[in-house]
Amino acid sequence: MDKQAAQSEIASYVGRLLRESFGKGPQSIFVSINRPFVVLYLRSFLSPTEKILLDQGQIYTIQSTRDLLMKSLIPEIKAYLLVLAGMNIQEFYYDWGLHNQSGIMVGIEASEEYGxxxxxxxxxxxxxxxxxxxxxxxxxxxxxxxxxxxxxxxxxxxxxxxxxxxxxxxxxxxxxxxxxxxxxxxxxxxxxxxxxxxxxxxxxxxxxxxxxxxxxxxxxxxxxxxxxxxx
Missing domain, CATH: 3.30.300 (GMP Synthetase; Chain A, domain 3)
Known part of the structure; x- marks a missing residue:
């Protein structure tokens, strides 16, 4: 599978996974593979419940809940990246831009050479x-x-x-x-x-x-x- 097709498949899979876990998935996911890195940029990702909490200033509540859910999702995402793209992800990072209803996920392969x-x-x-x-x-x-x-x-x-x-x-x-x-x-x-x-x-x-x-x-x-x- 070429890189563009892999990026599209990853976006589809992660979007479905997030929708099943959060009740609402991102409107769009942009996947960029530049080995040893894979970066997923999520846009328009905020559930109705989270919107109410955000309006009330409960940012830490949203972040804490998402952190708990991500702990169970990260192993699934890593396994999928290994099977689909042959990427053995050793490190995984994520963060949310709640004010923009956005998010990021970053995977780094085990064989990375930062220098x-x-x-x-x-x-x-x-x-x-x-x-x-x-x-x-x-x-x-x-x-x-x-x-x-x-x-x-x-x-x-x-x-x-x-x-x-x-x-x-x-x-x-x-x-x-x-x-x-x-x-x-x-x-x-x-x-x-x-x-x-x-x-x-x-x-x-x-x-x-x-x-x-x-x-x-x-x-x-x-x-x-x-x-x-x-x-």
């Missing part, structure tokens, strides 16, 4: 963007020990940070407060990332959506910028 991916991905504003992400990371936690970025396609930019957790965060994870930490970090980091006009200036593209997630046990984070080029 090589970084060398092969050259785009306008790369150095400035990586510096700005490092600076923001230092403001809210610490300067990453490693940072790589890859332009998956002209509308999808992936940034990977390694070694960003500070001691108090590691202790919260150790004593079982991982989910609370995730909710707090989403709010804090995204407030810094969203309100930063330098990304748009560096990339010469409008940032229409932005997502962030972590694998605390690997001390690793993924940031995804959804772009509108030339804006």
């Amino acid at each position: 090589q991916s970084r060398l092969e991905s050259v785009y306008t504003g790369k150095e400035q963007l990586e510096l700005e992400v490092n600076t923001i990371s230092q403001q809210v936690e610490k300067w990453p020990s490693e940072l790589y970025s890859c332009l998956i396609n002209e509308r999808t930019l992936l940034v990977i940070r390694i070694g960003i957790l500070i001691s108090i965060e590691k202790e919260l994870i150790r004593i079982g407060h991982e989910e609370s930490l995730r909710l707090a970090k989403r709010n804090l980091e995204k407030s810094h990332l969203h309100n930063n006009g330098r990304f748009q200036e560096s990339l010469n593209a409008k940032v229409i959506d932005l997502f962030v997630d972590w694998d605390f046990h690997l001390d690793k984070s993924v940031i995804v910028f959804i772009l509108h080029p030339g804006q």
Whole structure:
């Protein structure tokens, strides 16, 4: 199966899976495969119940419920990607842009070579963007020990940070407060990332959506910028 057909099949499968689990699936899913990465961008994904909760400001309630559901869905999505596309996904990240009714899922194969991916991905504003992400990371936690970025396609930019957790965060994870930490970090980091006009200036593209997630046990984070080029 060629890449375009695989991307279409993945979008159809994940859309059906989400509809069965959440009661309402996304209006559209855009799948991008650029090995070792697969990125799924979801649009118009908010159930009627979630809309009521969002209107009432119950963002954490929506996020917590979705986190619980995703724990059961991720193994199914990984298994499907292995069978359909031959992608052995080792890491899986996701995040929601509730204000835009959007979402992101990112899978990374077990055989990834971040350094090589970084060398092969050259785009306008790369150095400035990586510096700005490092600076923001230092403001809210610490300067990453490693940072790589890859332009998956002209509308999808992936940034990977390694070694960003500070001691108090590691202790919260150790004593079982991982989910609370995730909710707090989403709010804090995204407030810094969203309100930063330098990304748009560096990339010469409008940032229409932005997502962030972590694998605390690997001390690793993924940031995804959804772009509108030339804006």
